[in-house]
Amino acid sequence: MLPSITRLSQAPCRLLLSVSRRYQSFSPRPFRVPIPQRSFQSATPLLHKAVEKPKTGEGLQVNYITPDGEKVTVYAKEGDNLLDIAHANDIDLEGACEGSLACSTCHVIVEDKYYDQLEEPSDEENDMLDLAFGLTETSRLGCQVIMSKELDGITVRLPSATRNLQVEKLR
Amino acid sequence: MPVTRSVVASFKGRLVGAPPLSSLCTQAHFRFIRFYSASTHPPPASTEALTIGMVGSGPAGFYTAQHLLRNLPNVKIDMYEALPVPYGLVRFGVAPDHPEVKNVIHKFETIAQDPRFRFIGNVRIGHDLDLAELKPRYDALILSYGASQDQRLGLPDEDAIPNVFSARAFVGWYNGLPEHRDLNPDLESSDTAVVIGQGNVALDVARVLLMPLDELAKTDITEHALEALRRSKIRHVHLIGRRGPLQASFTAKELREMIALPDTKLHLDVPLLQSQMEAGSAILSKERPRRRLMELLLKGATNPLSNTSPTSKSWSLKFLSSPIHLVTNPTTQALEGLQLEKNRLEGPLNAPRAVGTGEIEEIPCGLLLRSIGYKSVPLQGLPFDSKRGMIPNVRGKVQNEDSFTSGIYVAGWLKRGPTGVIAATMYDAIETADTIINDIQKGELQPRIGPTVPPGFKGLESMLRARGVKVVDFHAWKKIDEVEVAEGTPKGKPREKVVEVDKMMEIAGR
Numbered sequence: 122m123l124p125s126i127t128r129l130s131q132a133p134c135r136l137l138l139s140v141s142r143r144y145q146s147f148s149p150r151p152f153r154v155p156i157p158q159r160s161f162q163s164a165t166p167l168l169h170k171a172v173e174k175p176k177t178g179e180g181l182q183v184n185y186i187t188p189d190g191e192k193v194t195v196y197a198k199e200g201d202n203l204l205d206i207a208h209a210n211d212i213d214l215e216g217a218c219e220g221s222l223a224c225s226t227c228h229v230i231v232e233d234k235y236y237d238q239l240e241e242p243s244d245e246e247n248d249m250l251d252l253a254f255g256l257t258e259t260s261r262l263g264c265q266v267i268m269s270k271e272l273d274g275i276t277v278r279l280p281s282a283t284r285n286l287q288v289e290k291l292r
Numbered sequence: 293m294p295v296t297r298s299v300v301a302s303f304k305g306r307l308v309g310a311p312p313l314s315s316l317c318t319q320a321h322f323r324f325i326r327f328y329s330a331s332t333h334p335p336p337a338s339t340e341a342l343t344i345g346m347v348g349s350g351p352a353g354f355y356t357a358q359h360l361l362r363n364l365p366n367v368k369i370d371m372y373e374a375l376p377v378p379y380g381l382v383r384f385g386v387a388p389d390h391p392e393v394k395n396v397i398h399k400f401e402t403i404a405q406d407p408r409f410r411f412i413g414n415v416r417i418g419h420d421l422d423l424a425e426l427k428p429r430y431d432a433l434i435l436s437y438g439a440s441q442d443q444r445l446g447l448p449d450e451d452a453i454p455n456v457f458s459a460r461a462f463v464g465w466y467n468g469l470p471e472h473r474d475l476n477p478d479l480e481s482s483d484t485a486v487v488i489g490q491g492n493v494a495l496d497v498a499r500v501l502l503m504p505l506d507e508l509a510k511t512d513i514t515e516h517a518l519e520a521l522r523r524s525k526i527r528h529v530h531l532i533g534r535r536g537p538l539q540a541s542f543t544a545k546e547l548r549e550m551i552a553l554p555d556t557k558l559h560l561d562v563p564l565l566q567s568q569m570e571a572g573s574a575i576l577s578k579e580r581p582r583r584r585l586m587e588l589l590l591k592g593a594t595n596p597l598s599n600t601s602p603t604s605k606s607w608s609l610k611f612l613s614s615p616i617h618l619v620t621n622p623t624t625q626a627l628e629g630l631q632l633e634k635n636r637l638e639g640p641l642n643a644p645r646a647v648g649t650g651e652i653e654e655i656p657c658g659l660l661l662r663s664i665g666y667k668s669v670p671l672q673g674l675p676f677d678s679k680r681g682m683i684p685n686v687r688g689k690v691q692n693e694d695s696f697t698s699g700i701y702v703a704g705w706l707k708r709g710p711t712g713v714i715a716a717t718m719y720d721a722i723e724t725a726d727t728i729i730n731d732i733q734k735g736e737l738q739p740r741i742g743p744t745v746p747p748g749f750k751g752l753e754s755m756l757r758a759r760g761v762k763v764v765d766f767h768a769w770k771k772i773d774e775v776e777v778a779e780g781t782p783k784g785k786p787r788e789k790v791v792e793v794d795k796m797m798e799i800a801g802r
């Protein structure tokens with residue numbers, strides 16, 4: 122059976138590190154708080170659809186909280202989705218089906234306040250969310266969340282893949 | 293490989309909550325740090341690089357490789373694959389009408405471009421090379437060879453009666469798995485097929501049998517399968533589940549696709565579904581995925597088809613039924629039907645068992661596909677849990693440690709049994725990679741293949757050559773890939789798969 126749904130606010134906030142996450146990213150990410158030190162550059166650049174970054178000081182703010190508990194703040198243009206924005210900024214959000222609603226690996230957990238501003242997920246998105254690891258009531262698929270002015274300042278958490286691993290329960 | 297900072301520095305910066313670096317500098321950790329920082333001051337690669345061998349090139353193999361390559365600068369990975377072509381079930385399992393799922397191949401291709409990674413196709417471990425020959429050449433081995441067999445029903449003559457196949461073979465046939473290209477299922481002698489099992493594989497094969505051909509023709513389905521499906525008379529497919537609707541194993545997206553099939557009616561026992569939903573309401577209220585699945589099922593079964601015509605096709609979900617006897621024509625031996633025993637459910641509501649009632653029913657059919665799960669095979673020298681079809685492990689590390697099993701890890705379907713979508717396989721690949729990185733940190737796993745033994749593939753190449761095994765590297769696979777795409781393009785298909793190993797080898801120039 123899949124894990125039952127818990128609201129983000131009730132979900133335990135775990136800051137333990139997973140080893141792979143610790144060494145995961147390789148090129149300096151912009152606007153990071155705190156700015157982490159990098160070890161080496163990836164020989165395998167992430168694939169992403171080219172999203173244009175806004176000029177410095179412009180754009181809509183997006184905050185990603187990594188599985189390590191690190192907050193990464195980036196800026197994006199209206200109309201771009203959270204998966205492409207993550208990739209353009211070297212944030213490690215997987216997107217196995219490249220945004221075609223067929224994999225659920227781009228799962229993000231949205232801050233309550235912003236979740237309510239999003240349009241309802243489609244049936245197709247809900248179908249894939251049902252397979253997402255660590256589903257919560259404010260879960261969404263990153264590839265389906267499109268930035269708009271109302272979402273300026275949005276914070277999303279990337280679920281930790283390796284903690285509380287219950288993959289055998291995922292069908 | 294570009295290096296921006298030594299690992300010692302990154303260690304300090306990123307290890308939140310870990311002991312101070314000074315306290316980590318035990319002898320073992322010194323070795324670890326020396327090993328990690330090797331890329332800033334490269335020592336001779338042969339003494340310092342960690343050489344890892346992998347078996348199997350499906351999603352588990354590629355995702356584990358990705359996480360190791362990202363996190364260990366001085367690592368070399370050799371990935372062995374039995375077939376000349378990579379990607380496992382992404383190529384030979386995922387349904388042809390699901391091209392979006394195969395987008396993940398782009399990621400795998402990027403991983404394969406890493407200069408520290410080597411694809412070694414057309415080498416079957418346990419046949420062309422033994423594990424015992426592989427082991428001394430590698431600091432660690434990761435087994436991700438999936439599940440290359442399937443579960444049986446245990447019915448008399450299951451393997452002898454014509455037109456009774458495993459879904460694995462049928463899927464392999466339409467997806468171009470060389471092993472099953474000559475399956476030749478007879479789709480013309482009867483209008484009814486039965487599939488045993490109610491998982492996503494069962495829905496995949498049912499959909500391929502019932503979906504419109506013009507849609508299928510635009511996919512990478514093999515030409516031989518497309519031709520056979522063009523001639524197919526199958527119009528009705530029954531999917532048999534031994535337990536009830538609440539225990540169905542398929543997922544919403546795949547059910548929605550079945551419900552959306554044009555001119556195809558879904559039949560199921562609606563009162564049974566409703567009573568089961570009522571009885572299980574406590575579970576359904578807590579489990580959103582199952583609740584949504586049941587609601588969709590009810591909607592699909594009760595929605596009248598607006599466009600039903602006399603030629604309509606149908607599919608049915610038959611619950612609480614177990615196959616007990618294959619009915620054949622006494623003279624031709626051809627399959628004519630299936631006897632089912634009615635079951636009732638016993639045990640806890642959230643995990644009931646099916647128990648036979650003795651009541652028998654017979655349904656006519658001319659094709660039977662058992663879709664009751666894939667099965668992994670053991671590898672000589674390693675423990676194996678045959679009940680669960682996996683190598684026993686703790687977070688990916690093979691247990692039962694002796695000197696042979698030490699340094700051996702597993703990932704994917706071989707690690708947890710044959711269930712889970714690619715996302716689940718990815719998560720457990722990350723877990724296995726983490727376990728390996730942890731073992732390095734603890735000093736339990738170190739580069740140890742000395743200069744006396746050439747590490748990795750280098751030391752095995754001549755042995756393979758002497759055995760007449762020709763290796764397909766990634767470059768050679770790309771030649772096959774190009775030919776497939778070029779052959780598919782004029783037909784409006786993403787590719788026309790090469791289905792014979794000999795032809796693959798010829799194109800690869802091997």
Ligand SMILES: Cc1cc2nc3c(=O)[nH]c(=O)nc-3n(C[C@H](O)[C@H](O)[C@H](O)COP(=O)(O)OP(=O)(O)OC[C@H]3O[C@@H](n4cnc5c(N)ncnc54)[C@H](O)[C@@H]3O)c2cc1C
Binds near residue numbers: 350372493711
């Ligand atoms: C019919 C079917 C359809 C599916 N459709 C989907 C889908 O649409 N979406 C989804 O998310 N998931 C789907 N899945 C699940 C997905 O395919 C699995 O989660 C995933 O492929 C498991 O990865 P793996 O690497 O463990 O195994 P595999 O993908 O099976 O890879 C194992 C590899 O090891 C190789 N190998 C085997 N033995 C040896 C040996 N002795 N030596 C060397 N190499 C060897 C094999 O040739 C193969 O390439 C489907 C599964 C099936 C069966």
Ligand SMILES: NC(=O)c1ccc[n+]([C@@H]2O[C@H](COP(=O)([O-])OP(=O)(O)OC[C@H]3O[C@@H](n4cnc5c(N)ncnc54)[C@H](OP(=O)(O)O)[C@@H]3O)[C@@H](O)[C@H]2O)c1
Binds near residue numbers: 292488543664665713
């Ligand atoms: N589109 C997709 O995303 C997709 C497509 C294909 C496959 N996959 C994934 O690949 C994995 C494997 O799929 P699968 O369909 O092979 O496995 P599965 O989901 O485990 O389904 C197996 C089915 O066989 C039944 N079964 C098992 N043993 C039986 C027996 N002895 N007699 C009668 N029935 C029996 C099971 O019923 P019980 O529950 O009673 O055991 C179940 O209905 C799944 O995780 C699946 O989601 C995904």
Ligand code: FES
Binds near residue numbers: 218225
């Ligand atoms: S990237 Fe696959 S569902 Fe979003």
